[in-house]
Amino acid sequence: MGRSPCCDKVGLKKGPWTPEEDQKLLAYIEEHGHGSWRALPAKAGLQRCGKSCRLRWTNYLRPDIKRGKFSLQEEQTIIQLHALLGNRWSAIATHLPKRTDNEIKNYWNTHLKKRLAKMGIDPVTHKPKNDALLSSDGQSKNAANLSHMAQWESARLEAEARLVRESKLRSHSFQHQLGTPVVPLPPRSLGVTKVGWNNGAWSKPTEGNGGSTVPAATVIGSHGLESPTSTLTYSENAPPVMTTAGIGETSMPLIEFVGTTSGSSETGIVKDEGEQDWKPFENSTHWSEYKEGMENSLSFTSNLHDISMSMEGTWTSPESLRTSRGHVHFGNVMGDQEGFTNLLLNNFDDHQSLSDGGDDSENGSGSGSDYYEDNKNYWNSILNLVNSSPSDSPMF
DNA sequence: AATCGTGACAACCGCAAGCCT
């Protein structure tokens, strides 16, 4: 693994790009594609290193970049994904169409991180800063499981990111052949059949290109956040079977959480930008308010009564996945990552969804003992679920 | 008007992984 020689040697310009340089780079790439970044500057007549050109292109000049203020939805997606993935900006960026990892990183560092800190939330752990009580045995066990799940989800997102990159590369080479301007394709969906557990009934599978009619997928589409997912093979006479969707050359086990809201799909419509803002909890230093704000802003009024959790090589019926309380849920209506993110968030405060019927949302400020008791119950449910699956499950 | 502090964002740097020979 040799390191690339640094290209900042002689006579190469650094610092801000001028409009003329931008024009040169843009014109060259539009005509020839970027090809080898190393060779590009000389061919394009730029006194820059290839690395600088690549950065300028990917972070600024690319035609598929959306600039300007981040929407509330984007902010929330960033926060949720950050809770899940940490500072893995490229992975986060794959779920924010038209935003670059650099832009997201900057926005996090200059806006979101500070905002969370102001609210008394550790921007690294996404927990309340004074939340030391989570270190009890049960909590740490739960945290360990959560971490394990996060690793899997993280791996999946990595695979997605790789897929996106490959997609872009393919798009590049293809268009290069055609001599057309380079416009990377959006993240593609695998041509998979999806099945959703929807309030006690399996929804019909959808075919082909990922343009699913399953509500969950519809919602995904409404966000423009398509994601390749694992495959759940559906048969009329047999229970669905989880299979592995190969991502790129890597055939890795994937987990798909498929859930839907109990209401009609319109409940999954994201509110317009600006419809909600941070003001209700901007000055708050309370975790519950933060959490509540997050949940509200998700805009999905899922009852989250049901769970569908499939693992490779296993099939567990929806019924058997229910806990004694019948309210374990991975509500996944926003996209592949959302249910998991909700799960993450719910790890710390899940009164609403754990409570009977989920309709006692006013109880969010319950006593500390209830708080942890509910968490305990919730995680016990999760653990039961986990324990019921084969030991060779790839997930745990 | 000059200086200073701060915020926002673009760009750079160094490392690591993957590809190719």
Added chain:
DNA sequence: AAGGCTTGCGGTTGTCACGAT
């Protein structure tokens, strides 16, 4: 298998704009 090259990633720094003093 080993080494060189390219690219991607994440952390950090530089630069500019703007408001406060």
